Every structure is written in C-alpha cells, then in structure tokens.
Amino acid sequence: MQTLTKEKVNEEALKALEVAEEAREKEWVYPSFVAELFQGRLRWDLILPFPEQSEEDRRIGDEFLAKVEKFLKANIDPDEVDRTGEIPPHAIKGLAELGCFALKIPKEYGGMGFSQVNYNRILQLVGGYCASTGVWLSAHQSIGVPQPLILFGTEEQKRKYLPRFRKGDISAFALTEPDVGSDPAKMKTTAAPIEGGSYYLLNGEKLWCTNGPVANVMVVMAQTPPKVVKGKEKKQITAFIVEKTMPGVEVVHRCQFMGLHGIQNGLLRFKNVKVPRENILWKEGYGLKLALVTLNTGRLTMPAGVTGGAKWCLSIVRQWANEREQWGGPIGKHEAVATKIAAMAATTYAMESMHLVTAAMADSKKTDIRLEAAMAKLFCTEASWRIIDGTIQIRGGRGYETAASLKARGEKPWGVERLMRDARINTIIEGTSQIMRLFIAREALDSHVQKIFPILDPKKPLFTRLVLALKAAGYYATWYPSQWIHGNGVPKGASIPAALKPHMNYVDQTAHRLARELFLAMAIHQQGLEKRQQLLTRIVNIGTALFAMAITCSRTLSLLSKNPSDSSAMELADLFCRQSKGRIERQFHSLFKNDDRFAYRVAQETLKGKYRWLEKGIIEPL
Ligand SMILES: Cc1cc2nc3c(=O)[nH]c(=O)nc-3n(C[C@H](O)[C@H](O)[C@H](O)COP(=O)(O)OP(=O)(O)OC[C@H]3O[C@@H](n4cnc5c(N)ncnc54)[C@H](O)[C@@H]3O)c2cc1C
Known part of the structure; x- marks a missing residue:
C-alpha cells in the first residue's frame, strides 16, 4: 500500500472536500424546519398542524396496502428467503404485476403515481415483513433509475424508460467502488468521450450494487474529462443511464452478506461500454450532485x-x-x-x-x-x-x-x-x-459559514473582508441577543394539552440554546470546527432529538384532535419527550467538557501499535 505523507493526506482531504462542496445543493429555495431550528428559530408553522395525508390519498394507499399484504403472505416466506438466498421469481413477477416497481412513477408514464406518504407506507409494510424484498423495491425506485430520472431526466428519457418499470424492468444505482465509499472524489470509473462526443466509453468497476446482478438498466456515476474553471482543473462526475444489454457490462460476482440474503447485490465491471450521449442524466459534471439530491428523497x-x-x-x-x-x-x-x-x-x-x-x-x-x-x-x-x-x-x-x-x-x-x-x-x-x-x-452551520468564513479568507482583499466583517457584526449584534429571549414555546392560538406543553416549551428554549452553542463552537474553532467531529456529533444529536420531539408532539396534537378521548398517543409522546430530554442534557453536558482529545490520542497510539501487547493471546487475523 502506498504510504501517504502528511502533506499528501492534507492535499487529498482538501480535494475530497472541494468535490463534496462543489456537489452540495447550495440553494435554500424553500424553508426547512431543521435548518431554522439550528438558527434558533422554531418554525412551528411548518409542522403544525401535522402534515396529514388527504382522505382520498389514504384510501388509495389503504386499498393498495391490502393487496400487497395479501400477496406477500401468499408468496413470500421471509425465513425461506433468508435460508435459500432467493426471492422466488414468481414473487418478483407478481410484485411487478401489482405495480410495486413503479410505485412513484407518475401515471402519465404508466406508473402507479403514488404519493411519497403512500410509498413510505408500502415500504413500511414490505420492509417490516421481509427486509430483502423491501431492499429490492427500494434500491430500484428510491435510488435506482426512476428517482433521478423523474427529478432530472429529459422528457424523451422519461418517455423511453419510465413505462418499462411498470412492465417489470428493474434498475440499480452504481456509485460505490472498491476504493470509493463515503468519499466519491477518488472515483476511478471513467467515461471518455469518443466520436466527437456522441458516445462515451465507460470503463471501471462498481461494488455492492444492489439489484446490479438482475437490473436491466442502471444509473452509473463516472468521471468525465476535467474542466478548467478560473484557471483551476475541476473534476467532473457524470451520471449515465446504462443498459445491461450494452456490450461490455459484466456481473463479476454476486456478494453475500450477514443478512439480507435475498437481495441481489454485485460487483459490476464495465469494459469499453459504448454509451450514447443522450443517456447522460441531467448534465455533464452534475453526476455527484445528482447522486446526492437523489439520496435526499431516496433516503x-x-x-x-x-x-x-x-x-x-x-x-x-x-x-x-x-x-x-x-x-x-x-x-x-x-x-x-x-x-x-x-x-x-x-x-x-x-x-x-x-x-x-x-x-x-x-x-x-x-x-x-x-x-x-x-x-x-x-x-x-x-x-x-x-x-x-x-x-x-x-x-x-x-x-x-x-x-x-x-x-x-x-x-x-x-x-x-x-x-x-x-x-x-x-x-x-x-x-x-x-x-x-x-x-x-455542514448544513446546520451553513448560514454562519457564509457570513464568517469569507472574512477569514486571506485571499480576499482586506477592504472586502472589512466590509463583510461589519455586515456580519451588524447581523450578530441583533441575532445573538435574540437567542436569549425565548418565546413561550407554544404556538399562538394552539390549544396544547398540559402533558405536552412543557415539552414544546423545552424544544423552543433548547433550540435557542443549541443555536448559541453552535455559534460559540464556530467562534472558538472557526475553520477547524470541521475536524471536531465529536463536538459536531453532539450538536447534531441534540438537533435530531429536538426535531423528533417536535414532530412527535405535532402528530399527537393531530391524533388528539381527531379522537380527544384517546390519550394513548399522548402517553407515548410524553415518555418519548421525557427520555429525549435526558439524552439531550447529557449531550450538552459534554459539549465542551469531554475526553475527546485524549481519546483521539489513544486511538492514534492504538493505530501506531503502542498497545499491541493487548492483542496477544489470540490467533491474529491476517
Ligand atoms: C448491502 C449493501 C448494499 C449497498 N448498495 C449500494 C448500492 O446500491 N449502490 C451503491 O453505490 N453503493 C451501495 N452500497 C455501498 C454503501 O453505500 C457503502 O458501503 C457506504 O457508502 C459506505 O462506504 P464504505 O463501505 O466504503 O465505507 P468507508 O467510506 O470506507 O467508511 C468506513 C468507515 O469510516 C467512516 N468514515 C468514512 N469517512 C469518514 C469521515 N470523513 N469522518 C468520519 N467517519 C468517516 C464511515 O462512517 C465508516 O464507519 C451498498 C453496500 C452494502 C454493504
């Protein structure tokens, strides 16, 4: 293995960050409850009343769920799937006939046209019964070709591919490679333009591609030639629709795992696969962004x-x-x-x-x-x-x-x-x-990053930095003090039962407290904050718990309004919120007072082999 110098590691880390940052969705067109929460602004109006399914949509979902339940019970035995490693072909065919591989595809393209809520309800039913079957459906249409195609495909591409999924075609999403997991910057699969750019030659390997061995069509991310932007070479990752029938597509290996025995997941190889230009999804260089945006809803x-x-x-x-x-x-x-x-x-x-x-x-x-x-x-x-x-x-x-x-x-x-x-x-x-x-x-910090980081950028002219600093000072002079003034937590005009009131107040007050601590962390660590992963982890844990509490209270209010005499949901919400508070307070407690640095040192010494004596007395895994 290549030994990496400290400089090389820093350079690679910087490159990885640049690629990730480039692919980030930077615009916030619509408000986000969570983004606002991290800013100390509780937008109850975004979650109250609890966003409900319409009666009509619920009825459509209920009818379909009943059919799927009947079908699953009659055709799929999850323990048999686990034992044999196969979902019976007749079951896959039957699911396709029901429309399970075209759940979110709009009706105009031959699909079932279900809402995301109904899609989630179906996946809850299928996933709870047989996880392998759930993965077949989800990998195909949450991240596989239908989802990015609906989001970014041209009308022509949609007309060509979407109707095929109602007829049983299966798709996959191929991003991961043997050396490329969480960090796609090192992607090795290439797509080189040929014949004046009318075609691309795809070469490389994709690992752990769910549905890969059985998919008829897949979305494949590959490197296309870099572009020079403002004198700097920029890596380009592009998404292609690739058909299994294209010469050069090979399933090298079906992977086996500790669980999910019924899934079809493989190592795929692409050798000089000639892909037409019209199979590019979205635009050249937008492949990573496409993968990330696809995952936003796919998740x-x-x-x-x-x-x-x-x-x-x-x-x-x-x-x-x-x-x-x-x-x-x-x-x-x-x-x-x-x-x-x-x-x-x-x-x-x-x-x-x-x-x-x-x-x-x-x-x-x-x-x-x-x-x-x-x-x-x-x-x-x-x-x-x-x-x-x-x-x-x-x-x-x-x-x-x-x-x-x-x-x-x-x-x-x-x-x-x-x-x-x-x-x-x-x-x-x-x-x-x-x-x-x-x-x-990263997203929680975005508003601060935008205001503060340019001030710290030595490449910017001093005058520009001064202007930005004055602007930021003006903003924070009002924002920071406002984080000490709490509302009463309860949205105006809402009738909140006594059991939930303290929890909603707590969410409100704690969002302010979190925003202050986040700002403090930013002020202390500045650009170095990105490396304080444990601190960020605690901040995110608190934010996530507050979101969960807020949502749970909101849903409870909705259930109570429909059936005031049934207090069962309120009891569950009450307990969940009480227990969440304990977890949140523990995270606050160790936000700045912790053993993180010491633990990090011990980890590095472990990696260097200082404690290898502790590994004695076993047969060493080699
Ligand atoms: C059953 C299965 C199905 C899959 N299906 C698909 C699929 O359909 N399509 C597809 O493209 N891929 C698929 N994958 C790949 C999957 O998405 C990756 O395994 C996942 O992205 C993690 O990558 P990795 O395994 O290479 O781990 P790595 O990226 O090597 O990470 C290893 C560990 O290091 C941690 N880590 C990495 N970077 C950081 C960091 N900067 N800071 C802190 N911690 C870090 C990770 O959290 C992890 O704990 C599948 C994998 C499996 C096993």
Whole structure:
C-alpha cells in the first residue's frame, strides 16, 4: 500500500472536500424546519398542524396496502428467503404485476403515481415483513433509475424508460467502488468521450450494487474529462443511464452478506461500454450532485422500512412479555423488562411520526427536506437497532435462535435474529451514520459559514473582508441577543394539552440554546470546527432529538384532535419527550467538557501499535 505523507493526506482531504462542496445543493429555495431550528428559530408553522395525508390519498394507499399484504403472505416466506438466498421469481413477477416497481412513477408514464406518504407506507409494510424484498423495491425506485430520472431526466428519457418499470424492468444505482465509499472524489470509473462526443466509453468497476446482478438498466456515476474553471482543473462526475444489454457490462460476482440474503447485490465491471450521449442524466459534471439530491428523497424509504421492523418487534415483545413467566410472573411485570418495552413503544411512535412527516413534507413541496430526511434516516436506523437488540434480550435464548429451529421445536417462528442480521447494514448504506452527522452539521452551520468564513479568507482583499466583517457584526449584534429571549414555546392560538406543553416549551428554549452553542463552537474553532467531529456529533444529536420531539408532539396534537378521548398517543409522546430530554442534557453536558482529545490520542497510539501487547493471546487475523 502506498504510504501517504502528511502533506499528501492534507492535499487529498482538501480535494475530497472541494468535490463534496462543489456537489452540495447550495440553494435554500424553500424553508426547512431543521435548518431554522439550528438558527434558533422554531418554525412551528411548518409542522403544525401535522402534515396529514388527504382522505382520498389514504384510501388509495389503504386499498393498495391490502393487496400487497395479501400477496406477500401468499408468496413470500421471509425465513425461506433468508435460508435459500432467493426471492422466488414468481414473487418478483407478481410484485411487478401489482405495480410495486413503479410505485412513484407518475401515471402519465404508466406508473402507479403514488404519493411519497403512500410509498413510505408500502415500504413500511414490505420492509417490516421481509427486509430483502423491501431492499429490492427500494434500491430500484428510491435510488435506482426512476428517482433521478423523474427529478432530472429529459422528457424523451422519461418517455423511453419510465413505462418499462411498470412492465417489470428493474434498475440499480452504481456509485460505490472498491476504493470509493463515503468519499466519491477518488472515483476511478471513467467515461471518455469518443466520436466527437456522441458516445462515451465507460470503463471501471462498481461494488455492492444492489439489484446490479438482475437490473436491466442502471444509473452509473463516472468521471468525465476535467474542466478548467478560473484557471483551476475541476473534476467532473457524470451520471449515465446504462443498459445491461450494452456490450461490455459484466456481473463479476454476486456478494453475500450477514443478512439480507435475498437481495441481489454485485460487483459490476464495465469494459469499453459504448454509451450514447443522450443517456447522460441531467448534465455533464452534475453526476455527484445528482447522486446526492437523489439520496435526499431516496433516503426517506429507509426510515419507513426500519419502522416496519420496529413495529414487528413491538408486536412480538407485547405477546412474549405477557405469556412468558419467570420468577413468579410474566417477564413484562419485571421493571427491567418493562422499562425496555416502554422505551420501544415510545420510540416506535416517534420513528413513525418522523418518516410520515418527512414523506408528507416531500409531497407538499413547500419545504426543503434534505436535513429532515437525513435526520429521519439517522434517527430511525439507530433507534431500530436498539429496538431489535432489546427484543432479542427480552426473548432471551429464543431471540438468538433461528425461526426454523424454533418452528422445528413447535414454537412460534419469530426470527428476530434474522431481523438483526438484516438490519445491521442500515446505519451504513445510503450514508453512514457518521457521514449523515457530518452532512447535517455542514448544513446546520451553513448560514454562519457564509457570513464568517469569507472574512477569514486571506485571499480576499482586506477592504472586502472589512466590509463583510461589519455586515456580519451588524447581523450578530441583533441575532445573538435574540437567542436569549425565548418565546413561550407554544404556538399562538394552539390549544396544547398540559402533558405536552412543557415539552414544546423545552424544544423552543433548547433550540435557542443549541443555536448559541453552535455559534460559540464556530467562534472558538472557526475553520477547524470541521475536524471536531465529536463536538459536531453532539450538536447534531441534540438537533435530531429536538426535531423528533417536535414532530412527535405535532402528530399527537393531530391524533388528539381527531379522537380527544384517546390519550394513548399522548402517553407515548410524553415518555418519548421525557427520555429525549435526558439524552439531550447529557449531550450538552459534554459539549465542551469531554475526553475527546485524549481519546483521539489513544486511538492514534492504538493505530501506531503502542498497545499491541493487548492483542496477544489470540490467533491474529491476517
Ligand atoms: C448491502 C449493501 C448494499 C449497498 N448498495 C449500494 C448500492 O446500491 N449502490 C451503491 O453505490 N453503493 C451501495 N452500497 C455501498 C454503501 O453505500 C457503502 O458501503 C457506504 O457508502 C459506505 O462506504 P464504505 O463501505 O466504503 O465505507 P468507508 O467510506 O470506507 O467508511 C468506513 C468507515 O469510516 C467512516 N468514515 C468514512 N469517512 C469518514 C469521515 N470523513 N469522518 C468520519 N467517519 C468517516 C464511515 O462512517 C465508516 O464507519 C451498498 C453496500 C452494502 C454493504
């Protein structure tokens, strides 16, 4: 392996940042609840009343969900899929006939034309039943060809490809490469223009491409020749629609994983694949931006799928903790178990609220959802992991036993261990939790970055910097003091039950406190803040928890308004908010007083091998 000098590392890090920054969506056309929250402005008007599905849309969703449920039960056995590593071909065909591969495709292109909320509800149902099947559908239409095509395709491209998905064509999204994971700047796949630019020759490899082995068509990101902008060479990444039938497309290997045994995921090779220019999606050089924007909405499905899994766990835990008796009573009566169950119920309620609200926001097209979707993905995937872990613990030894083994002994075949294996990938794909936090932090800081960083830029003329500094000083002279003045948290004119009032007040006050701390962090670390990942992590954790609390309260108000005598949602919201407050306060506590620097040093010494003696006494993995 090439040894990297410190200078080379810095240079590569800078290049990676430049490419990522270039691909960032910089405009904020619509307001964002979360972006405003980080600025200490609580826009309750964006989430109150809770954005609901219309009755008509709900009815359409209900009818389709009933069909899908019937079909799944009759045609797919999730444990059999796990055992054999295959979803039966007749089941895939049947799902395609139902329209499951064209759920969000507008009717004018032959699709089902479902709203994002209905799409999420379907993925919640499918993902909660069989995660592998959920991944087939989601990789195909949340990130595969339909989504970027709907967003960025030309009319001609839409007419050519979209109707094919209603007839059963399957698609994939190919970004990752063996050396390119979270950081796409190092992408090696190339697309070189030939024949005067009418065609491109695609060469390279794409790793872990979900649906890749079975896809008829895929969106592939590749490097096209760099452009010189203002005397500086700029890397160009471009997205292409690639057909499996194009000569030179090869599936090299079908990858196997700890879970999701039924997915088709592979290493793909492109060798001199001749792709026509008209297959470029959006524009040359816009491929990475396309991938990121696609993921903004594409990410909404994963929270739905994992919420399905959480609901399944809740159902198992409810049944099992009632029926299993140990030490003189049902295990659900023992406080240590009961506390887990309560947290599971409250968290599942928050997860569902979060994915439904972000989906509804996406449908309304009145708010920017890039931060909300990233938070929903981050929050729901991490919460789902804790819920699955808790379910295994409550099931005891049975939680660790396979469904087939349980069934053979005459017990209920609840394969929670399969769910755990299937779910582990969710905090890694479509943006790892770490990358999600950095992405949210970057956007949370954006308004300060725009105001402060140009002042610190030594390349700018002194006079320009002075003018900018005066402008910023004027802004912060009013903004900062305003962060000490709290509203009463409760939106004017709203009737809020006593149990929720303190939580909504807390969200309001804590958003101000978070905005102040964020500003302080920025003032202390300036450009170095980007490297203080643990500090940023805590800031994002607080912001995410506040968003979850606000959404949960909003949904509860909506449910209460429909059925005032049912306090069940309020109890769940109350508990979720109480527990969130504890987590938030712990994050604040260690915001600036922590062991981060010491821990970092220990990590570096570990990497250098200082503590290798600790690894003795095992057979070393080589
Ligand atoms: C089952 C499965 C399905 C997939 N499907 C697809 C698909 O359909 N299409 C596709 O293109 N890709 C797909 N992927 C790839 C997936 O998106 C990547 O695995 C993911 O982006 C992470 O990349 P990586 O695995 O290379 O990890 P790396 O990027 O190598 O990261 C390794 C670790 O380092 C952390 N890390 C990296 N950079 C930073 C940083 N700057 N700061 C802090 N921490 C950091 C990461 O969070 C992670 O914990 C799939 C992968 C799997 C396993």
